[in-house]
Amino acid sequence: MDIPDEVLDGVADLVARSRCTVALTGAGISTASGIPDFRGPQGLWRTVDSDKFDIAYFRRSPDEVWDLFRLLFTPLLAAVPNPAHYALARLEEAGKLCAVVTQNVDGLHQRAGSRRVVELHGSLKDAVCTKCGARLPLADVVKGRGAPRCPLCGGVLKPDVVFFGEPLPRGALEEALELAETSDVFLAVGTSLTVYPANTLPLRAKRQGAKLVIINAEETALDHLADYVVRGRAEVVLPKLAERVLNTLS
Numbered sequence: 317m318d319i320p321d322e323v324l325d326g327v328a329d330l331v332a333r334s335r336c337t338v339a340l341t342g343a344g345i346s347t348a349s350g351i352p353d354f355r356g357p358q359g360l361w362r363t364v365d366s367d368k369f370d371i372a373y374f375r376r377s378p379d380e381v382w383d384l385f386r387l388l389f390t391p392l393l394a395a396v397p398n399p400a401h402y403a404l405a406r407l408e409e410a411g412k413l414c415a416v417v418t419q420n421v422d423g424l425h426q427r428a429g430s431r432r433v434v435e436l437h438g439s440l441k442d443a444v445c446t447k448c449g450a451r452l453p454l455a456d457v458v459k460g461r462g463a464p465r466c467p468l469c470g471g472v473l474k475p476d477v478v479f480f481g482e483p484l485p486r487g488a489l490e491e492a493l494e495l496a497e498t499s500d501v502f503l504a505v506g507t508s509l510t511v512y513p514a515n516t517l518p519l520r521a522k523r524q525g526a527k528l529v530i531i532n533a534e535e536t537a538l539d540h541l542a543d544y545v546v547r548g549r550a551e552v553v554l555p556k557l558a559e560r561v562l563n564t565l566s
């Protein structure tokens with residue numbers, strides 16, 4: 317699928333001239349790293365009962381959920397960033413991206429070199445104690461069977477990702493809303509914009525006068541509000557965009 321040059325040039329021009337561009341990223345930015353889009357046609361929730369990742373279910377059956385979690389998520393720990401993640405890191409380094417707000421838990425933005433990353437749904441980096449709040453590297457507790465226990469208090473540990481029915485980390489949500497409101501260019505990348513609060517962030521940005529750019533392989537719920545819609549895969553579009561932006565700066 318070819319992306320018209322004038323569209324890429326237009327978006328690059330916006331980003332190059334922006335005071336604060338913020339990128340919101342979803343599953344579509346990580347599929348090229350081999351991470352399945354949970355809700356997509358090949359998504360995890362087509363084969364696995366998502367109710368098992370409801371927080372109430374976890375509280376009742378932590379051993380079962382941990383075993384399932386290991387099976388599904390351990391392979392993701394080996395994933396590496398793709399050109400889309402690197403493109404955003406380059407833009408930040410060049411002073412043309414304020415922050416990445418992500419719905420992903422894979423940590424690939426940080427591994428690509430992005431510094432300011434707001435994780436709306438937690439991350440696969442840590443496990444937290446459901447009793448005392450202690451935090452441990454997930455890699456240290458992911459082996460074995462059943463629910464691992466807190467070395468400090470014996471409480472059940474939980475992967476530090478947001479389960480269904482759980483509130484989002486409040487600090488992250490507040491930071492994301494603030495970023496959306498201060499941005500003057502808002503890029504929504506690889507997200508269908510159907511899930512709260514991802515779908516409210518572009519609206520907030522737009523209401524404060526930001527330009528909205530949607531980069532996604534499929535249609536999204538907010539295409540009609542966008543100043544630019546780039547219909548393409550993140551790992552194809554973002555490197556082209558970053559190159560154009562960096563060229564205008566040099």
Ligand SMILES: [Zn+2]
Pocket residue numbers: 445446447448449450466467468469470471
């Ligand atoms: Zn504890």
